[in-house]
Amino acid sequence: MPLEKKNSIDYVMETASGPHFSGLHSLTAAASPFSDVNAPNQPFVIGVSGGTASGKTTVCDMIIQQLHDHRVVLVNQDSFYRGLTAEESKCVHKYNFDHPDAFDTEQLLDCVLTLKSGQSVQVPIYDFKHHQRSSDSFRQVNASDVIILEGILVFHDQRVRNLMNMKIFVDTDADLRLSRRIRRDTVERGRDVSSVLEQYAKFVKPAFDDFILPSKKYADVIIPRGGDNHVAIDLIVQHIQTKLGQHDLCKIYPNTYVIQSTFQIRGMHTLIRDKEISKHDFAFYSDRLIRLVVEHGLGRLPFTEKQVITPTGSIYTGVDFCKKLCGVSIVRSGESMENALRACCKGIKIGKILIHRDGDDGRKLIYEKLPKDISERHVLLLDPVLATGNSANHAIELLIQKGVPESHIIFLNLISAPEGIHCVCKRFPSLKIVTSEIDAALNGEFRVIPVKPSSIFLSTEQFVSLTDKNPSSGSPILYRTARVFTAVSSYELYIKRNGTGTHLVRLHFSPFKAQNFNLASAKFDVLANGFLLLRGFSAYNLVLKEFLLRVDGEVLEIMFSPLGNSGFAFVCAIEVFSAPKDFIIDDGARLINDDGFLVFESAAKKAATTLPLREF
Ligand SMILES: Nc1ncnc2c1ncn2[C@@H]1O[C@H](COP(=O)(O)OP(=O)(O)O)[C@@H](O)[C@H]1O
Ligand SMILES: Nc1ccn([C@@H]2O[C@H](COP(=O)(O)O)[C@@H](O)[C@H]2O)c(=O)n1
Secondary structure, X not given: OOHHHHHOHHHHHHHHOOOOOOOOOOOOOOOOOOHHHHOOOOOEEEEEEEOOOOOHHHHHHHHHHHOOOOOEEEEEHHHHEOOOOHHHHXXXXXXXOOOHHHEOHHHHHHHHHHHHOOOOEEEEEEEOOXXXXXXXXXXXXXXXXXXXXXXOOOOOOHHHHOOOOEEEEEEOOHHHHHHHHHHHHXXXXXXXXXXXXXXXXXXXXXXXXXXXXXXXHHOOEEEEOHHHOHHHHHHHHHHHHHHHOOOHHHHHOOOEEEOOOOHHHHHHHHHHHOOOOOHHHHHHHHHHHHHHHHHXXXXXXXXXXXEEEOOOXXXXXXXXXXXXXEEEEEEOHHHHHHHHHHHHOOOXXXXXXXXXXXXOOOOXXXXXXXXXXXXXXXEEXXXXXXXXOHHHHHHHHHHHHOOOOHHHEEEEEEEEOHHHHHHHHHHOOOOEXXXXXXXXXXXXXXXXXXXXXXXXXXXXXXXXXXXXXXXXXXXXXXXXXXXXXXXXEEEEEEOOOOOOEEEEEEEEEOOOEEOOEEHHHOOEEEEEOOEEEEEEEOOOOOEEEEEEEEEOOOEEEEEEEEOOOOOOEEEOEEEEEEOOOOOOOOOOEEEEEOOEEEEEOOHHHOOEEOOOOOEO
């Protein structure tokens, strides 16, 4: 290759699109200067208090229902009633269940602290009929995003109050509470009306006046009418959702946006971080997440008001998208976000920036291919993993040098490390970062590879790159190197844009001898998306094989499977071309031969080999 071409930006960009692994590199918590914000996200603790039968449990149930996308656990103060001694049990009507001492508050504190630290706890089960805790069974309560602590006296002890992020007091009329209590205690707790009224007058009402009502002042929110107050409950749920969606870093850097976490989103993150996930699932779920990030990022762009006339002739006042827009991917992992961006913004221009480390002295070379009018555009900068932030800062600096105002840059990530957010936001406070998850911490074990490979991805590490040291004169460069696979290995090609359709796959085999390998002795199968292309194949001479096959989706996987004694497979080059859409006639294709003709059904769903164009 001429030196001139080798130095060209296009060449650098092309070669940079090869296999790429992006990872967050290890940083021990101790080494991190951001240990405070790296601390795992603490659960949100809500205290719900109020008089007996005020509707506390009902309100909690309504909140839990509405927070269905989050992990919420309910802890009842009732579970921490002390068991009665034999003596106390004998004259239970003299026992004050409404006094703070009736509860084991130390145990309650331990329980909430354990849950807040992210561990599960065994909560006692209380039996109101026998006034005892179950001796042998517990309720397992798991760590969660939200802990709701409910009970008549949960605001009484300051240490318990201090654990709460939000305190709600359910304020229901005393007469209504008494009538509910009579019904509940007679129907559910097997008591008679007179004992209920006696307990109410002797203990319940005085304790309400002495302990419960005075604790109302600690409440952040008071809900009159309890569960009937849907407006209050909706507002509370909205507030909790906002708090849950807001990482501590978003409070420090208001231009950092984490998309609202739901079980769907957490589920997808769980999948893409699972080392057992298949490549297809990895690509599918990371692409789904990337689309959400892209949509959210687009939502941060400026808009103008626009009115349209609807088919019924009325005026609809809406908004118009920002038109001066472009994407810029940080090569190479950023390219994996391009599909999602194109899917959301038809025809969007996409530029590329490659930051290339030159030697070990940290010197960086930057190559770029950007739209000429980039300074007039809003830029969506794409990189799925924001790790240290160093590359991102180089890319952003370059965009600013090109005349893009800092406030016109929206940096889209799938996963961000706190270090990266600090690094970028400190330097560029007017830029926006949109991410789907901020990692809690990076530890020695932690390494994320969340990006869909850019264009071609080799699944194995068990390969050898060979070079023919004695090529025959005139032998094309293509045939002087080969990849040898000593285990089942596959290339995944991400077929951009057109995806589904017919593709021509061309495989080049040139059997030379190098190192300890005689490529002519290789014997192997080749499969493409499960179709067997070559069975027990060996190449004794230079061979070129072509196949036409239909790919459903974005991925074409070409697999090499060594057979028998040879123990290895090889290939010199793979070419894939997209054929015209209807290149293969689906039904009714005929093979004409001496015996008449053979009709092929669903031909497009099969793989077809072409007639050898050149077979050496
Ligand atoms: N808004 C309401 N309308 C009718 N009944 C209610 C309402 N809120 C609660 N209740 C009933 O009152 C009783 C006590 O309610 P609960 O939510 O268990 O109160 P708490 O937890 O404060 O003791 C239950 O039987 C419940 O079904
Ligand atoms: N063995 C017991 C324990 C408690 N109580 C009463 O329960 C009330 C608290 O529960 P709520 O669901 O009404 O908040 C409290 O007022 C106690 O009097 C009881 O009767 N027997």
